[in-house]
Structures are given as C-alpha cells and as structure tokens.
Amino acid sequence: MTNTAILSKIAFILVLSWLSCFPVWAASSSAQSVVVYVSEDQVFAAPILQNFEKETGIRVKAVYDTEESKSTGVMNRLIAEKNNPQADVYWANEVVRAEVLKNKGISTAYISPNAAEIPAAFKDPEGYWTGFSARARVLLVKKGLKEKPGSISDYADPRWRARTVIANPVFGTTTDYMAALFLLWGNESAQTFMNRMKGNEVKISSSNGESADLVSSGEFDFSLVDSDDVVNRMKQGKAVEMVVPDQGKDGIGSLILPNAVVQIKNSPHPEQGRKLIDYLLSKETERKLAFAECAQIPLHPGVETPPEVPSLEKIKVMNVNYADIAKKMLEIQLFLKSWSGL
Amino acid sequence: MSLRRSIFWLTAALLIGLGLSPLAEIFAQSLFVNGRLSLDLFSNMLSSSQTRHLLMTSLSLAGLVTFLSVMIGLPLSILLGKSDMPGRSWLITVFTLPLLIPPYVQAVAWFHLLGRQGLVARWVAGGDWKAGSNFLFSVGGCGWVMFTCYMPILMLLTIAFIRSVNPRLEEAALLTATWPRILSRITLPLILPGIILGALLIFLLDLGEFGVPLFLRINVFPVETFTQFSAYYDFGAAAAAAAPLALIALMAMFAEGLFLERKTVHVRIGPGDGPGIRIGLGKLGKWLAALMWFFAFAIVIMPLLALLSESAVIQAWRTAMTQGWDSVLRSMFFAAIAASLLSVLGFLTGYLIHVQGLGSWRLLDTLTILLFALPSTVIGIGMIGVWNHPFTNFVYASPIILILGYVIQYWVLPSRITLAALSRIPASMEEAAQVMGVSWIRRMAGIIVPLVRRDIIVAWLVCYIFCLRDTGISMLVYPPGTDPLTVRIFTLMANGEPAMIAALCVSLIILSLIPLGIIQWIGMRKGWA
Numbered sequence: 095m096t097n098t099a100i101l102s103k104i105a106f107i108l109v110l111s112w113l114s115c116f117p118v119w120a121a122s123s124s125a126q127s128v129v130v131y132v133s134e135d136q137v138f139a140a141p142i143l144q145n146f147e148k149e150t151g152i153r154v155k156a157v158y159d160t161e162e163s164k165s166t167g168v169m170n171r172l173i174a175e176k177n178n179p180q181a182d183v184y185w186a187n188e189v190v191r192a193e194v195l196k197n198k199g200i201s202t203a204y205i206s207p208n209a210a211e212i213p214a215a216f217k218d219p220e221g222y223w224t225g226f227s228a229r230a231r232v233l234l235v236k237k238g239l240k241e242k243p244g245s246i247s248d249y250a251d252p253r254w255r256a257r258t259v260i261a262n263p264v265f266g267t268t269t270d271y272m273a274a275l276f277l278l279w280g281n282e283s284a285q286t287f288m289n290r291m292k293g294n295e296v297k298i299s300s301s302n303g304e305s306a307d308l309v310s311s312g313e314f315d316f317s318l319v320d321s322d323d324v325v326n327r328m329k330q331g332k333a334v335e336m337v338v339p340d341q342g343k344d345g346i347g348s349l350i351l352p353n354a355v356v357q358i359k360n361s362p363h364p365e366q367g368r369k370l371i372d373y374l375l376s377k378e379t380e381r382k383l384a385f386a387e388c389a390q391i392p393l394h395p396g397v398e399t400p401p402e403v404p405s406l407e408k409i410k411v412m413n414v415n416y417a418d419i420a421k422k423m424l425e426i427q428l429f430l431k432s433w434s435g436l
Numbered sequence: 437m438s439l440r441r442s443i444f445w446l447t448a449a450l451l452i453g454l455g456l457s458p459l460a461e462i463f464a465q466s467l468f469v470n471g472r473l474s475l476d477l478f479s480n481m482l483s484s485s486q487t488r489h490l491l492m493t494s495l496s497l498a499g500l501v502t503f504l505s506v507m508i509g510l511p512l513s514i515l516l517g518k519s520d521m522p523g524r525s526w527l528i529t530v531f532t533l534p535l536l537i538p539p540y541v542q543a544v545a546w547f548h549l550l551g552r553q554g555l556v557a558r559w560v561a562g563g564d565w566k567a568g569s570n571f572l573f574s575v576g577g578c579g580w581v582m583f584t585c586y587m588p589i590l591m592l593l594t595i596a597f598i599r600s601v602n603p604r605l606e607e608a609a610l611l612t613a614t615w616p617r618i619l620s621r622i623t624l625p626l627i628l629p630g631i632i633l634g635a636l637l638i639f640l641l642d643l644g645e646f647g648v649p650l651f652l653r654i655n656v657f658p659v660e661t662f663t664q665f666s667a668y669y670d671f672g673a674a675a676a677a678a679a680p681l682a683l684i685a686l687m688a689m690f691a692e693g694l695f696l697e698r699k700t701v702h703v704r705i706g707p708g709d710g711p712g713i714r715i716g717l718g719k720l721g722k723w724l725a726a727l728m729w730f731f732a733f734a735i736v737i738m739p740l741l742a743l744l745s746e747s748a749v750i751q752a753w754r755t756a757m758t759q760g761w762d763s764v765l766r767s768m769f770f771a772a773i774a775a776s777l778l779s780v781l782g783f784l785t786g787y788l789i790h791v792q793g794l795g796s797w798r799l800l801d802t803l804t805i806l807l808f809a810l811p812s813t814v815i816g817i818g819m820i821g822v823w824n825h826p827f828t829n830f831v832y833a834s835p836i837i838l839i840l841g842y843v844i845q846y847w848v849l850p851s852r853i854t855l856a857a858l859s860r861i862p863a864s865m866e867e868a869a870q871v872m873g874v875s876w877i878r879r880m881a882g883i884i885v886p887l888v889r890r891d892i893i894v895a896w897l898v899c900y901i902f903c904l905r906d907t908g909i910s911m912l913v914y915p916p917g918t919d920p921l922t923v924r925i926f927t928l929m930a931n932g933e934p935a936m937i938a939a940l941c942v943s944l945i946i947l948s949l950i951p952l953g954i955i956q957w958i959g960m961r962k963g964w965a
Contacts, residue, residue, distance in 0.1 A: 129916045129917075130916075131916075135927075135932075136927040136928055136932070137928060137932045137933075140759075153917075154917075155915075155916035155917030155918075156916060156917060157914070157916045157917075157919075158919070158923075158927035159927065160911055160923070160926035160927050160929070167911055167912065170671075170817065170912070171820065171912060173671075174671070174817055174820040174821065174824070175820060175824050177824070177825070178824045178825055178826055178829070178832075180824070180832070180833060180915075180916065181916070300650075300651070300653055311552060311553065313552075435655065
C-alpha cells in the first residue's frame with residue numbers, strides 16, 4: 095500500500111466520523127423548533143412539552159437538569175452561554191433562579207396574555223419571569239403523634255429534640271426558605287433560630303426527598319419539605335400527613351414556590367419561544383401539573399385540582415418578595431455553608 | 437518538513453489547541469473579580485482553613501482508595517493474570533463490570549443494597565437495618581464504594597503488564613528459584629510501571645470524584661468546586677477551587693515521571709505474548725477460586741443484583757425503552773466515534789512521546805494527564821467559553837462539541853496504552869526498516885501498527901467505555917435534544933420510577949458489553965491471548 099493510500103484511508107475515516115454528526119445537527123437546527131432549558135424534573139416536564147409539540151407542530155429540543163447537579167446545571171449553562179444564547183426559553187423550578195438570570199442580564203421581558211389572571215405576587219412586574227404551578231413549603235409529619243408541630247419554630251423547641259430532619263440549606267428550596275426567614279425576622283434573629291435548631295439536634299439530609307423518606311420510614315417526626323414530596327408519600331401509602339405551617343393569625347405563612355418561565359435575551363427562535371411560554375402559562379398546563387405526580391398548586395383561580403393538592407385560596411401565603419429572596423440567598427450562603435458544615 | 441514531523445506537529449497542535457483552550461478560558465475567568473484583574477479568588481481560597489480541611493479529607497479518601505486498590509487489587513491481579521486458578525477469565529469479566537457503570541449509579545446501587553430498606557435489610561433484618569447505612573454514609577463507606585468503582589483499573593493494567601513480561605526471564609529464574617522469589621525479584625519489578633500507573637490513575641480519579649461523596653454526604657474538595665458552581669454560579673471561584681486539585685495531579689505525575697525515569701532500564705523489556713508460564717496452584721486453586729467468587733459476589737454481584745432486582749419488572753423495561761431508546765442509540769454512536777478518534781490521536785501521541793519526536797513531548801504527556809485529572813465541570817464550562825460563538829456554532833450546537841469534550845478529557849487513555857505497548861517493541865525493528873529506506877508511514881502501517889493492533893483495540897474499547905459512561909462533560913455540553921444515555925438516566929432519576937431507572941442502568945451495562953463481546957468473539961476466532 096502506498097503512503098497516499100494509507101493517508102487517504104485515515105483521512106476518509108476521520109472525515110466520515112465528523113460528517114456523521116452533521117445530520118443530527120442539521121435536523122435539530124430547523125426553524126420550526128424551540129430550545130428550552132428545564133430545571134423541573136424531566137418526568138413531569140417532558141409530557142407537557144410533548145403535548146406542546148403535538149398541538150403546535152413546533153419541535154421541542156430540551157436540555158434537562160439532573161439531580162446530581164442539584165438542578166443548577168442548566169442555570170450554569172445559561173450563564174456561560176450569555177454571549178451566544180442557545181436556549182429560547184428557561185423553565186425554572188424556582189423563581190429565584192429566574193431572578194438570578196434577570197440580574198445577570200440573560201433574560202428578556204415578555205408579558206404573556208395567558209398570565210393575566212395569575213396574581214401579581216407571582217409575576218415579575220417588568221415581565222422578566224412569570225410564575226405558574228407552585229409548590230408550598232410545608233411540614234411532612236409522621237401520623238399518630240400525640241401532638242403535631244404547627245410552626246417552623248418547632249424545629250428549635252426542646253420537645254422535638256433529635257426528632258426532626260431538614261434538607262441541607264445550601265441547596266434547593268430550603269435555601270429559599272431560609273432566605274425568606276432572614277428577610278422576615280432579620281439576620282440576627284434568623285441566625286439565632288438556626289443555631290438553636292442545630293443545638294436541638296436537627297438532622298441534615300441531602301435533599302427534601304431524603305427528608306421525606308426519613309419521616310416516612312418513621313425515623314423522624316417531621317421535616318420541612320415541598321408539598322409535592324408530601325403528596326407523593328401519601329400516594330405511596332406512607333403513614334404521613336401534611337401540615338401547612340404558621341397559618342395562625344400572627345403566623346408568617348407558608349412560602350409558595352412557583353415554577354417560572356423566562357424568555358432568553360437574543361434567543362435563536364423568539365417567536366416559537368413566546369408560543370411555548372403562552373402554552374406553559376395556560377390553565378390547562380396548570381391542571382395537568384396538578385393531576386401529575388408532582389401535584390403542583392395552580393396559580394390561576396378556578397383550575398380543577400385533585401383533593402390532595404392544597405388550594406392556594408386556603409393557604410396563608412408568606413409575604414415576601416422573590417427578588418429580595420434571590421439577593422438574600424447570595425448574602426447568607428457563607429453562613430448557611432458553615433452552618434451545614436460544608 | 438518530513439511527513440513524520442508534520443504529523444507530530446499536527447497531533448501536538450490539536451492536543452494543545454483543543455486541550456489548553458478551555459483551561460486558559462476558565463483560568464482567565466478566575467483572574468477577574470468584578471471585571472478587574474485580581475488574585476483574590478486564589479488567595480481567599482488558599483488562606484481558608486476550610487480549604488485545608490477539605491483538601492486533607494480529599495487526600496485521605498483518595499489515599500485510602502488507592503491503598504485498598506493496591507493491597508487487594510495487586511494480589512487479585514497476580515492470581516487472575518499469572519496463576520492457573522480455574523475460572524480466571526470469568527472472574528476478570530466480573531471484576532471489570534463496575535468500570536462500565538458511572539460511579540454515581542454504583543453509589544445508588546450500594547444504597548439499594550445496604551440502605552436502611554435495602555436488599556440486605558429486607559433479607560437479613562426483615563425491614564429497618566441501620567448498620568449498613570451507617571457504614572455507607574461514612575468516609576470508610578465512601579472509600580469502599582469508590583474502591584469497587586476504580587479497583588478494576590489497577591487490575592486490568594497489572595494483568596496487561598504481566599502479559600508483557602518476557603517469559604524467558606521467568607523460565608530462566610525457575611531453574612533456581614521458587615515462585616515467591618521470582619514474583620518479588622523479577623515479575624513485580626517489571627510490572628511496577630503498570631502498578632504505579634494504575635495507582636496514579638485511581639488516585640487522580642478519586643481526587644476529582646464528586647458524585648459518590650456528594651451522594652454519601654462526605655465533604656471533599658471537588659464538592660467545594662461544585663458548590664461554587666451550583667450555589668454561587670461563580671465560575672472564577674470554581675476554577676480557583678479546582679487549582680489545588682490540578683496542582684496535586686501535576687505533583688503526582690511528576691513523582692511518577694521521576695520514579696519511572698529511574699526504572700527505564702527495567703521497563704524496556706523484550707516482546708511478551710500472553711501470561712508466559714502460569715503459577716501452578718494445585719488443589720489450592722479451587723479454594724482460592726471459591727474465595728475469589730465470594731469476593732466478587734460481595735463487591736460486584738450483590739450491588740448489581742440490587743440493581744437488577746429493582747429493574748425486574750417488564751413494564752419498567754417497556755417504559756425505559758420508550759423513554760430512553762433514542763439516547764441508547766446516540767450514546768453508542770457518540771462513544772464509538774469518540775473512541776475511534778481517540779484511538780488515532782492517542783496512538784500518535786503515545787508514539788510521539790515514546791520516540792520523543794518533539795521537544796515538547798513531556799509537556800504533551802503532562803497535559804493529557806492534567807486534562808484527565810481536572811473536574812469535568814471545569815473543562816465543560818471552559819469549552820462553552822471557547823466554542824460558544826456565532827462563528828463556531830457548527831461545533832457548539834452539534835454533537836461535535838460532545839465528541840470534542842470526550843476526546844479532550846480521555847486523550848491520556850489511548851496515549852498511555854500505546855506508550856506501554858510500544859515499550860515492548862524493540863527499537864531495532866523499526867530502525868532496520870528505516871535503514872532499508874522504508875518510509876515512516878509504511879513502517880507504521882507495516883510494522884508498528886500490526887505489532888500493537890491488539891493494544892489499539894484495547895485502547896478503543898477503554899475509550900468507548902469511558903465515553904459511554906461519561907456524565908460530567910456530557911451534562912454540560914450536550915446539544916439540546918441530543919442527550920446521551922447517562923444524562924437521560926440522571927435527568928430521569930429525579931422522581932422517575934426507580935424500576936425504570938434501574939432498567940436504563942442495566943441497558944448502559946449491556947451497551948458496554950456489546951463491543952467487549954464482539955472483540956472477545958473475534959479474539960477467540962483469531963486465537964488471541
């Protein structure tokens with residue numbers, strides 16, 4: 095075999111390898127498509143996006159987040175892609191992520207006609223994000239206890255010493271909750287509370303899911319988790335119940351954590367992106383998410399829900415601003431990190 | 437410039453260009469605080485007592501896993517690679533299985549086994565059982581899981597090096613000495629580079645691993661890098677936090693380089709073919725085989741059984757295939773392309789380093805190991821910075837970016853395998869052809885490649901497996917709508933049906949075994965050792 099023949103063969107194999115990637119790329123670059131980055135769990139989000147595809151004929155190309163990256167992988171990707179955005183829409187599972195994007199100049203304003211009936215507290219006044227389908231921060235309580243906890247303050251009550259568990263506040267929705275407490279109570283009182291809580295031997299778990307499992311298995315009496323964690327365990331037949339905390343006259347209320355949808359600035363398919371945003375903010379999507387395993391609370395009034403999903407009208411909602419929570423979160427991260435021993 | 441030198445330059449330029457660019461990008465980000473040039477991120481991180489504490493935990497954990505791997509993996513490799521113990525090839529296959537599964541999935545499998553409501557708890561304690569869980573969620577438990585994940589690396593490398601030992605040396609020694617003496621005086625010193633390489637790779641992989649410690653809640657240094665990404669979205673601080681890991685990786689490599697340099701005379705040995713003479717174990721062989729099977733059962737089969745028992749639902753397989761079939765095909769396709777590219781580029785790099793074809797050969801070797809040792813998150817973010825521009829969108833928005841990521845991170849594997857293979861070939865063979873006026877490309881095609889073709893196949897297979905099970909790079913750079921199977925498993929893991937997740941994990945293992953089976957079949961037909 096001559097040198098040229100050998101080199102030609104190697105070059106042919108290499109070129110063929112590289113070219114074989116292009117059909118996938120070309121097919122995915124069609125104009126009638128929309129790119130969405132999703133922090134909501136794929137098992138819940140994918141059916142909604144598939145319905146959108148069927149109804150509109152617009153192909154959805156999604157990037158989902160992973161449990162391993164604590165649902166922050168796509169956020170990091172959006173930030174890193176700021177100068178040449180690939181995504182049209184971001185479906186955040188917490189409003190604070192949408193606030194971070196707004197502050198970093200990654201999102202753009204879009205006020206969807208479908209969001210008109212969503213209460214103002216769950217929308218950015220300038221339209222940089224719109225909330226839909228929420229979770230509430232509630233207490234998952236073991237059934238059969240002589241007395242039930244009714245407030246977040248019970249974590250520091252000696253009656254519950256070494257009988258409570260909470261997800262690591264450095265990650266996820268527990269961070270949001272702690273930031274909200276710091277806003278409502280002030281830094282000093284909130285820090286004192288958290289230190290008392292630690293002194294009361296609270297167990298720190300890796301996630302809300304693990305906290306829910308620890309209470310469901312009877313190892314602990316209660317835990318602050320998301321409402322979908324409770325509904326999920328109740329559907330599994332575990333001996334647990336949901337207590338919405340701090341609902342009394344002077345109570346601080348329950349923190350509501352909606353999903354949020356965001357349009358990305360300078361995105362490649364803005365029109366399709368807006369269509370997807372409209373679809374996600376529809377009453378029908380909220381109804382589907384309420385009946386799905388994630389059991390989310392609709393923000394539109396009058397949307398049908400299953401009996402186990404609490405209605406927003408019956409909950410005393412914590413009076414905090416999500417933009418303030420996002421700022422406070424960054425401010426208290428060092429404290430939370432040292433508190434949790436990370 | 438000769439063709440040989442041109443190809444060397446091209447390989448070096450590709451490695452430096454593709455590999456260094458994401459590192460330079462993220463390093464530049466770590467030098468700027470609020471848009472101003474500053475070393476604050478580094479000084480803050482280095483002056484923190486928590487950094488020292490985390491570093492010590494990371495080093496202890498990596499040291500523990502490496503120690504366990506050498507202490508248990510080395511005798512195991514000698515038994516499997518050198519003795520006539522019955523069922524050796526089956527045992528090698530079984531012990532290799534954990535290498536095919538992402539470590540995070542293995543941690544989940546161990547949790548299904550030893551958790552409070554895991555398989556053992558159900559069998560032994562009839563319900564709630566805390567001892568296993570307490571062990572699993574400790575430094576020791578974390579070390580144990582990581583040991584089962586990475587020990588096969590040392591085992592496979594040691595067996596490969598045992599096969600490269602010239603059998604005539606042992607034959608001659610057998611005339612006057614017993615096996616323990618031959619092993620300690622001849623075999624072990626000759627395979628020491630393989631053992632050290634295996635130990636180094638295990639140490640570096642442990643040092644950079646964050647999935648298992650995060651799942652088992654052990655605070656180690658890579659978790660700090662991860663926290664900077666996930667809680668603060670601070671890429672600069674994350675890159676600064678990765679610097680100590682990079683430094684330790686370089687120091688470990690430097691030590692390895694120094695050691696092997698002194699041992700060069702022992703490494704350059706004659707051509708070996710197969711294991712040579714095997715150690716006769718007699719009746720003891722059956723007992724040792726039983727013991728090895730018991731050990732394999734405990735560390736490999738039990739967690740896999742937990743995974744299999746979780747997936748043993750037909751409906752789960754139906755759902756898994758409906759939800760993951762496209763990812764299954766994509767994963768095989770991407771891994772096969774990346775492995776093919778890696779085999780060519782790694783072979784050329786290994787050859788270049790072996791013949792010291794360029795003045796910068798040591799730098800190239802260092803760079804490949806550095807890229808392997810760095811957290812994939814750092815490389816992934818760096819790659820986004822480098823490739824996500826309108827004029828390079830054809831790379832960034834296509835699967836090419838994924839394949840590039842695999843190539844960058846795993847370049848060291850085929851390079852080092854080639855290097856080990858080339859050290860067995862006497863330089864005189866190529867020199868003789870050169871004297872006869874045979875061109876370099878024909879010497880390569882006619883002498884070198886045929887002599888190391890099995891090693892190239894092994895390199896392809898190793899690269900295929902590493903690309904297939906990759907999660908770090910894939911999660912960060914896969915183009916929308918083209919997620920590989922590992923990413924699909926992780927995204928479905930959040931609230932997905934456990935049986936379906938387990939079925940997808942089993943699919944991943946099967947995907948890894950397909951080329952292994954094909955190559956084994958071809959090998960058997962061709963009578964390869």
